[in-house]
Amino acid sequence: MANATQTPTILIELDQETRNRQLDRAKSWLDNVLLTQASHRKLLEDTVEKIEEPHIKQYLAEMALQAEQHEEKARELFSLIDREPSDIRQMLGQVMGKARQALGDFIAVAGGAKGPWQDLHQVYLSNYNSMGAFAVAEQLGLALGIPRMVDITFGVVAEKSTSQLLLQEAVLEMCSMSILYKESF
Amino acid sequence: MALKGGYHMQIAKYNLASGELKILIDQLPSGGWHEPGGPIFGPDGMMYFGNGSVSQQGVTLPAGFTVDLAKHPNAHDVPGQDVTLTGNNVRSRDPRLPYPYMIETGAFKPFGTPAEKGEVVKGELFCNSAVWRSRPDGTDVELLAWGVRNPFGMAMNEAGELYVSDNDFEEKGERAVANDPDRIWHIQNASLPFGSVKTPAWYGFPDICGDGLPVNHESHLPSRGKAAELLLENPPEWAGPAVFLEQPHSCMCKMDFSRSDAFGHKGELFVAEWGTLAPLNSPRPEDLDHGFRVIRVNVEKGTAEPFMHNRKMGPASTYGTGGIERPVSCKFSPDGKALYVLDFGVATVTSGNMLAFAHTGVLWKVTRKEENNG
Numbered sequence: 001m002a003n004a005t006q007t008p009t010i011l012i013e014l015d016q017e018t019r020n021r022q023l024d025r026a027k028s029w030l031d032n033v034l035l036t037q038a039s040h041r042k043l044l045e046d047t048v049e050k051i052e053e054p055h056i057k058q059y060l061a062e063m064a065l066q067a068e069q070h071e072e073k074a075r076e077l078f079s080l081i082d083r084e085p086s087d088i089r090q091m092l093g094q095v096m097g098k099a100r101q102a103l104g105d106f107i108a109v110a111g112g113a114k115g116p117w118q119d120l121h122q123v124y125l126s127n128y129n130s131m132g133a134f135a136v137a138e139q140l141g142l143a144l145g146i147p148r149m150v151d152i153t154f155g156v157v158a159e160k161s162t163s164q165l166l167l168q169e170a171v172l173e174m175c176s177m178s179i180l181y182k183e184s185f
Numbered sequence: 186m187a188l189k190g191g192y193h194m195q196i197a198k199y200n201l202a203s204g205e206l207k208i209l210i211d212q213l214p215s216g217g218w219h220e221p222g223g224p225i226f227g228p229d230g231m232m233y234f235g236n237g238s239v240s241q242q243g244v245t246l247p248a249g250f251t252v253d254l255a256k257h258p259n260a261h262d263v264p265g266q267d268v269t270l271t272g273n274n275v276r277s278r279d280p281r282l283p284y285p286y287m288i289e290t291g292a293f294k295p296f297g298t299p300a301e302k303g304e305v306v307k308g309e310l311f312c313n314s315a316v317w318r319s320r321p322d323g324t325d326v327e328l329l330a331w332g333v334r335n336p337f338g339m340a341m342n343e344a345g346e347l348y349v350s351d352n353d354f355e356e357k358g359e360r361a362v363a364n365d366p367d368r369i370w371h372i373q374n375a376s377l378p379f380g381s382v383k384t385p386a387w388y389g390f391p392d393i394c395g396d397g398l399p400v401n402h403e404s405h406l407p408s409r410g411k412a413a414e415l416l417l418e419n420p421p422e423w424a425g426p427a428v429f430l431e432q433p434h435s436c437m438c439k440m441d442f443s444r445s446d447a448f449g450h451k452g453e454l455f456v457a458e459w460g461t462l463a464p465l466n467s468p469r470p471e472d473l474d475h476g477f478r479v480i481r482v483n484v485e486k487g488t489a490e491p492f493m494h495n496r497k498m499g500p501a502s503t504y505g506t507g508g509i510e511r512p513v514s515c516k517f518s519p520d521g522k523a524l525y526v527l528d529f530g531v532a533t534v535t536s537g538n539m540l541a542f543a544h545t546g547v548l549w550k551v552t553r554k555e556e557n558n559g
Contacts, residue, residue, distance in 0.1 A: 059256070133285065136484045162281040165255035 026140050027083040033137050034074045034085050035092055036130040041067040048121050050116035054169050060123075065164050070156050072135075074142070077137060080149050117171070117178040122166040131160035187221030187234060192257055194221050194236050196323055207314055209323025212311040215239065222336040224317070228345045231318045231379055233329075235336030235349060235396040238262050242360040243391025244398075245296040247280045254281065255497060256297040259295045263312040265331025266421055267490035268293070272302030273414040275530030277359045292391060292416035303418070312389045316349060319377065329374040330424065336370075337436040339455060347375035348428065348454060348484060350437040351388070353395060354405075354413075355466040361410025363469075367435045367480060368395035368427035371452070381427055383538040386424035392417050397425050409468040428484045434461035435476035443481075445521025448461045448553055454482040455492060455524060457512035460500060464536040474498040479512050479526055493551065500532050502545075510545065 014023075044064045051057040078085045134156045141149030177183070188195040198207045215221075220239020226232055238247060239253075239260045248252060259399035271451060274289040279297060291300025310440035315331040329347075338350030349370050354362035374382045389395075392415050395406055402412040407413075431437055436459035443450045460476030463469065492554075495501055501508035511522065514527040530545030 055256075057189075158282050161283045162255070162258065165281060166201075169252055169255050 006017075012037070014019070022144065023081045025081065026144060027078065027079055028112045029133075029140060030074070030077050030081075030137060031086045033077065033133040033156070034071070036126070037067070037071050037074045038091075040130045041071050042124040043119070043126050044123050046118040050119060053174070055089075056174065059166055059170070062164075066159055066163070070130075070160070073152050074134075074157055076152060077149060080146055081144075120167070121171050121175060125170050126166055127160055127164055129165065131157055132140045134160065142145060187224060189215055192216040192260060196224055196232070196234055203512050204323065210319070210326065210489070212496065213259070214263045214309075214311060217245065217253050217262075217313075219314075219335040221316075222339050222349060223339045225341060226321070226527075227318070227341050227347070227380060228343075228377070230321065232321050232323070233316065233318045233339060233341070233347060233375065233436030235316045235333065235339060236313045237333075237335040237337065238390060242354055242362070242413070244275045244290050244292055244360055245294070246275060246277050246290065246359050247296075254296055260456075260476050261295045262293050262300075262391070264293060264306055264308045264312065265310075265315050265328055266308035266387065268308065269418040270300045270301055270304045270306060271301065271415055271418045272304065273416055274299040274424040275359045275411075276398055288426060289501070290502050291353070295394070297411050306537045315385070316347075316375075318375065324378065325522060327380060327382055328385040329382055330370070330372050330386045330388060331420075332390040332393075332424075333370060334345055335392040338438050338456065340440045340442055341375075342442045342454075342484075343444060345358070345376070347372040348440070348518075350440055350456060351395070352436055354400065355434075355462075356407045357410045357466055359411050360400075360413045361407035362394065362400045362405050362413050363467075364433055365400075366396055367395040367431040367437045369429040369431075369437065369440075369456070370425070371428045373424070373484060386443075387421035387431055388424050392420055393425075395425075395427055395430055397423060429487050429489060430469055430483050431458075431480075431489070432475040432482075434463055434467055434472050436460055436462070437476075439516070439527075442518050443517060443521065443525075447516070447520075448491075448524065449524045450481050455515050456482055456489075456515075457515045458491055459511045459513050459529060462539060464532050465534050465539055468536075477507050477509060477511060479515055479524075493549075502533075507548075522552060525549070526551060 044067050048183045049062060075085055092180035102164050134153045138150055186197055186199060188197050192219050193211055193317060194213040198209055213236045217239025218241040223237025224232045224234040245261055248419050258316050266311045270292055274291045276287055276289050279286045279288040289299040290296050293306045296301055308544060310328050312331055314333050314413040316329045316333060316336050317326050321324040325501050326358045333349060335352045341347050349372060351368050351370055353365035356363045370388055373388050386433050392400055394400060401415055413550040438457045438459050440454055441458040445452050458476035458478050461472050463472040479492045480489045481492045482489040497504055510531055512526050513529040516525050526549040528547045532539055532541040541547040
């Protein structure tokens with residue numbers, strides 16, 4: 001008993017210094033979440049403008065509203081760990097959204113698709129990218145023991161996963177038609 | 186014409202000369218599995234049309250619904266009369282989520298929304314699994330029937346009697362039903378004067394099979410998938426029996442009555458049978474060659490004879506020969522002397538998926554030999 005009371009308590013990954021270091025590392029990843037989401041939201045908003053097919057235009061318009069909410073939720077994640085997002089990273093995300101559009105245009109010219117469907121293909125990829133970023137944040141919430149972070153990210157990943165099915169359907173259906181018939185639809 | 190896309194099925198009028206497309210009716214709830222029927226026009230000058238069910242098996246489920254679920258997550262069946270639910274919900278995975286996640290869905294509800302026992306769902310004029318008629322401009326819509334799972338084929342005989350084809354439940358997934366025969370219904374309300382139908386007739390969907398037995402009857406228990414439970418606590422009176430029952434999964438599609446002695450078989454109903462999706466929708470070996478032909482049905486006697494088929498039953502591509510693949514529609518020429526049969530073409534099926542190939546369909550013209558074709 002005497003020996004036990006003399007042994008100092010050892011905190012493994014629970015001391016403030018370690019905790020702060022891990023939260024700083026998590027913050028860096030949350031900047032990635034915000035960057036990929038801002039990039040996706042910007043690309044999506046620009047693509048909605050270009051689509052003419054009424055059903056897909058409506059689906060994407062609703063998805064764009066959801067993307068704004070997801071971006072807000074990405075910002076909320078920072079407050080859970082008492083950190084601030086990097087505005088430069090978010091701005092970079094919007095620039096990346098534009099760059100993806102340019103990449104889409106280049107791929108379309110090389111691949112023979114006409115119209116905005118190459119942009120839709122890039123939206124499909126960028127949603128997948130940002131969904132992955134949120135999913136990693138969900139794992140961080142579990143690893144750091146922050147339930148609110150899991151609640152937020154699970155909801156976003158679920159909605160993005162649903163959107164991914166829809167985007168895949170639209171891409172598969174319309175890109176092949178765009179390539180074969182050279183019409184914008 | 187009938188248009189399917191988005192949450193609504195539409196009845197539209199297309200002017201061939203001007204190219205103008207006018208939407209006549211835009212409230213028919215859709216966005217799911219089955220197809221519109223018609224429109225066709227009766228000798229009374231009225232327009233008759235149908236709308237298949239959103240769900241494949243009576244509840245919106247992922248087994249046959251993943252594509253539609255992605256596009257229309259809020260789509261669901263709508264009854265044609267007030268119904269009280271048993272609260273028997275169906276538990277399934279949720280394919281919208283990134284990892285296995287179980288969810289419960291009730292009848293006449295969007296995917297993932299459970300029903301309560303005793304809950305009343307209000308019947309609507311614009312429902313699905315239904316048949317209507319209206320004036321040719323789409324006004325004064327009258328609900329004739331509901332509970333018809335897939336009224337894809339519609340035809341009227343010379344007396345103005347309306348018949349619709351209907352396809353069976355599938356033996357797979359979370360609400361599986363075995364040995365449900367394909368059928369042809371006589372829509373008797375169509376013989377009543379326009380505007381006089383107060384109560385639509387109910388033909389059984391989502392709880393009664395084509396033979397009049399409930400989906401949970403022992404003869405319909407599945408050997409694959411989870412057995413179905415009843416969804417309606419107070420089902421309306423059943424409007425059957427069917428005028429003709431066909432082998433399960435024959436997939437009866439568009440059809441037309443012969444009106445010509447020159448062609449023959451006058452008064453008989455010619456029905457295109459697209460053919461089975463077994464082994465995808467049924468594990469039974471006997472279902473593998475059902476359909477893939479045109480039959481002629483005597484609707485008075487309830488009998489049928491094969492009219493057009495390959496020597497060996499089944500799609501020609503299976504045997505590497507020429508011939509019929511999957512007849513999807515048949516229609517007599519205006520003079521009644523020729524039957525046109527539209528062959529969908531090649532669709533390959535495995536126990537896990539189905540793939541359809543463009544540029545493989547053909548249009549057949551069938552006439553009687555000239556010496557008999559006055």
